[in-house]
Amino acid sequence: MLDPIFIVEAVVNGILLGGVLALLALGLNLIFGVIDIVWIAYVDLVTLCMYGVYFLVSHYGWPLWLAGLAAIGIGALLGVLVHLLIITPILSSPPINQLLATGGLLFFIQSVATLLWSTDHRSVRVSLPTLEVGGIFISFTRLLAFVLAIVAMIALYFFLTRTYTGTAIRAVSQDREAITLMGARPQRLYLVTSAVGGAMAGVAGALLIIQYAVHPYFGGAFGPLTFMICVLGGLGNMVGAFAAAFIMAQVISVGGVLVSTEMGYVIAFVIFIVLMFVRPGGIFARRA
């Protein structure tokens, strides 16, 4: 029989993982809600930001916090580039082509990363202490990442609700046609949304590089999971995505301890599939 303390530890780790997953899901969901295109390669942008932090810290000697801030800028820039170069030409294409164009970007980013930086695993060494609370060991690094992820999400919340641009972005996601009648330019709002979504990827990258080693296929580990969370919460529904991230993180973390890491993911995906049948609009969808 497994010591209950391990389960408690898994639950705590699940909550900490949930924070970062929620950040990823919110970034992707923001873009989907506004532009109505799923960026299959979203998590691969995060990978690029992780590389950015890694090189700024280990090759150019930047302090970690500054590199992290730079990653936000890198992410925003990548978001804008993806929007201008790939999304703009296919805005009116069939959904399958939109999906595949960003899927092509996924192949492209993974192979460019392999080409430039090989398949080595690279990590930024952060020596922070491990906290012990009542027999549970909590990594201080993870705790820090969790807190910063929450801060970033609160910032996003205030941006969307308290600023003029944020309000306009929410309006686009509610009604694409009406917003043009109100005199806003959707193209400009799309660009801002892509930049903000990219910046969120930058934050996530900075928070992930202090916990995990980065390699070209890093996105493969988090990518599918991020989509599942977005869909589970309801595509475009921010509160739903936030809650779904914590649910999925719990399943993976506790399932990983009880059975095995892969089975934790299998259980999470199976729950996702079943919930899709029962609540196709996401777990928090209002019944029509």
Added chain:
Amino acid sequence: MSPARLLGAAGLAVLALVPLLPLGPAQEYIWHVIIQIFLWSFVGNAWSLMGRFGLVSLGHGAFLGVGAYTMVLLWNFFGMTPWLGTLLAVLLTVAFALVVAYPCSRFKVVGHYFALVTLAVGEVIRLLIVAERDWTGGSLGVSLKAGGVASDWWTLQFADRRIFYYVGLAAWLFGLWVWWRVDRSMARSAMEAIGEDETAAASVGIRVARFKMAITALSAALTALGGALLALYLAYANPDSLAGIGVSLRIVFAVVLGGMYSLLGPFVGTALTIALSEYLRIYFGIKLIGIAETIYGLLLIVFIIFLPAGIYGSIAQAVRRRLIRPSGDLPVRA
């Protein structure tokens, strides 16, 4: 015979004669590339049976993987001949596909949601293969046990690649034949109506769930057969090369690149992607690892942006516009 048929017959004759031509020292390699094109086109054709009706599956890697691994494991652990193993693999995959397809059509999971559910299904299969590493060899993959005799119709392992060349050719033609039968059937009209608007289709008496499950079962069966043939030919199966998102996306890419609404679209797309990646791989060799894939990814994006109907589809459209013949009989259907 119409010119189009004549052209088809001539092309087929050339393909059938390739193994008999003296192609010099590279002949084994050329056969190998063509065999892969045949088998992956066959799988692409199977995918397009669903894709053309709006059932965009990103989980065909699951069907491929279940098919391949069932056949390989039955042979490795129980010594079951691949003839029977492949049959069981196809049946198992169909059963599995129906388990997924039934709730999907019952609860009207369509569009983006269908794509993402199938994506999750693909990941579940890949992760299960990795997790059950005692049986499946995990992420290292599993080799097909050698049959003892160099060439044998019982184990379906052949030292001579040319035999598999004809197996691949036959499989590919079989896939085209199935596609053509579906294209000519009443089911096609029904499925097109369902793809346009399920509620409207149901209101004119089309049994939506039945048609969707039938086409899914057909597509899954052919994909599983393709997976088993690929595993037999390569004598190896790996969760990343025969299951999961990567391979699912590659299948879809090839088909969309070629054109998913035309008979030869999947073949053109697959032939191009395989030829391209082989060419880039040879050209760059072991220097600049990753450059081949980089160019490949870049070209995919460019093609999808600028040729949304696919290469073959776009050409067929253009030809059709030029050559509308008096009888109205078109040289190619797109």
